[in-house]
Amino acid sequence: MKFGPYVLESRIAVGGTAEVYLAHPADPGASPSKVVVKRMLPDQLGDTEGRTMFAREAALHASVSHANVVRVFATGETEDGEPYLAMEFVDGLDAHRLLRRVKQDAQSAALPVGVAAYIAHEVLRALESIHEAKGPDGAPLVIVHRDVTPSNIYLSRTGEVKLGDFGIARGSERGSLKSTAAGMLKGKFAYLAPEQVAGDPCDSRADLFSLATVLSEFLLGDPLFPGQGQLAVLLAIRDCRIDALDAIRGKLPAGLYDVLSGGLARDVDRRWKAAGEFAKALAPFIDSGAKGALAVLVSSAMQTRSELRDSAKKLMSAPPLGASAGFPEGPAERATGEYTSLPSFVRTARGTQYGPWQFARIVEAIATGEVGRGDQIDYMQSGFRALEDIEELARFLPMLTPQTSPVEGPGKPDHTHALEHVSMLEVLLGVLERDETGVLFAERASATDDRSARKELYFVRGRLHHVASSNASELFGEYLVRRGTLKREELDMALAVLPRNQGRMGDTLISLGLVSPVDIFQAIRDQGRDRVADLFMWKSGTASFYRGQTAQHVEFPLDLDLPTLILAGMEAAVPGESALERYRPRLHDIIGPGRRDRPGLLHVKWPPQVSAIEALARRPRRVSELLSDATRGGHSTAGAVLRVLDVLLASHLLELSAR
Secondary structure, three states: EHHHEEEEEEEEOOOOOEEEEEEEEEEOOOOOEEEEEEEEHHOOOOOOOOOHHHHHHHHHOOOOOOEEEOEEEEEOOOOOOOOOEEOOOOEEEEHHHHHHHHHHOOOOOOOOOHHHHHHHHHHHHHHHHHHHHEOOOEEEOOEEEEOHHHEEEEEEEEOEEEEOOOOOEEEOOOOOOOOOOOOOOOOHHHHOOOOHHOOOOOOOOHHHHHHHHHHHHOOOHHOOOOOOOOHHHHHHOOHHHHHHHHHHHHHHOOOOOHHHHHHHHOOHHHOOOOHHHHHHHHHHOOOOHHHHHHHHHHHHHHHHHHHHHHHHHHHHHHHOHHHOOOOOOOOOOHHHHHHOOOOOEOOOOOOEEEEEEEEHHHHHHHHHHHHOOOOEEHHHOOOOOEHHOOHHOOOOOOOOOOOOOOOOOOOOOEEEEEEOOOHHHHHHHHHHOOOOOOOEEEEEEEEOOEEEEEEEEEOOOOOEEEEOOOOOOHHHHHHHHHHHOHHHHHHHHHHHHHHHOOOOOOHHHHHHOOOOOOHHHHHHHHHHEEEHHOOOOOOOOEEEEOOOOOOOOOOOOOOOOHHHHHHHHHHHHHOHHHOOOOOOOHHOOOEEEEEOOHHHOOOOOHHHHHHHHHHHHHOOOHHHHHHHHHHHHOOOOOHHHHHHHHHHHHHOOOOEEEE
């Protein structure tokens, strides 16, 4: 069909918002004779944000001209107002298909080291041109590709390597671009950088991590970050677990592992600083005949694909196999609506009986303490058993601490604080100062019933590992609805099928396609942060710390930075107006260096805003003057600055004295 100045021949691929066609110019004399045309899907044409993203992709892609970047020939709109992007046709296949083909032929998708290094080197040359691209005015565009994956690396029959697809790239002018999670397709999460997984700001070094992940897969023959489920893969990326690469370290040429490590560092500042630097380090590992060897691999794989297509056509034209060919008919697949969840009944140790309850109601009762250890449950009419003996339900029980464990006895906390007299800021600064591993058990009487509200915060070397709460509104599904990630009717749908995923809400939502894995991953971290922040608003209750206690069987270790959590808690507890009122009588007092007598806090890596204000106060000045300097340019508010002052004063890094 004719489409603008082109004739579409056949569709190559289709995604969530666009489709790609092999095409040729409608004008017989036009060059080149074969192109690839990307167009928006018809149902996306009315989406203003989608059209903006499409236009931004075209602009960013067209701004880069390099032999290793798929070339853009034209952008525009058809007579009907449909936007399009006409790009270079690469006669070959992508790296994902090559790996799959090699694995089918040789039982291992590992590429020869010299060829793998050559492909990665060429992609790094492409990334160097992308990262250094400038606009018409000569200003850097600061483009981050953000989707460096095998399926976006195109390999030609002649051994050329080109990077394409700027669909979720970002420049310095972000416009209305969606998040990485929204732009990423299923199967591409394994190539994200840790900072992308965490939802933190990322720069060009995220692309270098992705490229190092791709190169590792070339050498391993399998993904670097495998896992049972997509959340497990994201956890492996966050923690930079490169065990598979460690296992083949001795088989790699000397020095190659160190080069890869420079791209796979979890700490962004320890990675290669630029694509050119990474490429230079990789160059010695490229074989002199690597380009020719790649050409042979690609041509062979494409020939095999052609033969497979011919075989497939013959199979499709043959009569179908089944009962008529002598094979017995299997049982019919059950429709989704035919699955039912039997109700359960509860008999508490106090003699109270509940039911019939569905699975989600039991989970809520366990989380809030309404039902607990020692209570009997007839789970889905399988007979009454102790709750702790029912595997599907026991995982929702609160962790056993010295205070809650019926086995270990009441125990004695290492220290206990009354929250009427000691703030949560001081409590958590103590955990941070001593780099504690243990559990903080916070409890207060409920204002609505006779059950107490409780939270259990587990720390490993001063970082938040896990947090449990008895508040029903803090259950994960409710949390997603409250933040607008999930609709109420979608949660109800997920709750109905929750037992099929052993009560794992995150896995259930992913399997239903309601929330992306990256969004689930980030929401779990945010929920942990918000549960801690809520404690800063407690004005009564107790906080007891039990040193050395660890959480058992935590499926999603949070690994959250405590200084950042402290700031989030202060923001929740101290609104800007409240902070200003409290400091108003002391605006003319002098703020300056403190006693610094809490040595464990001297080497803490504080968030940038804390470090900046601490640096400003190294020269003693009035609080009003510090406020003026810290808020100049509108990058921070007075309330935020004063909350940071609270933290620095409590840490004894700063001191406030009368003028």
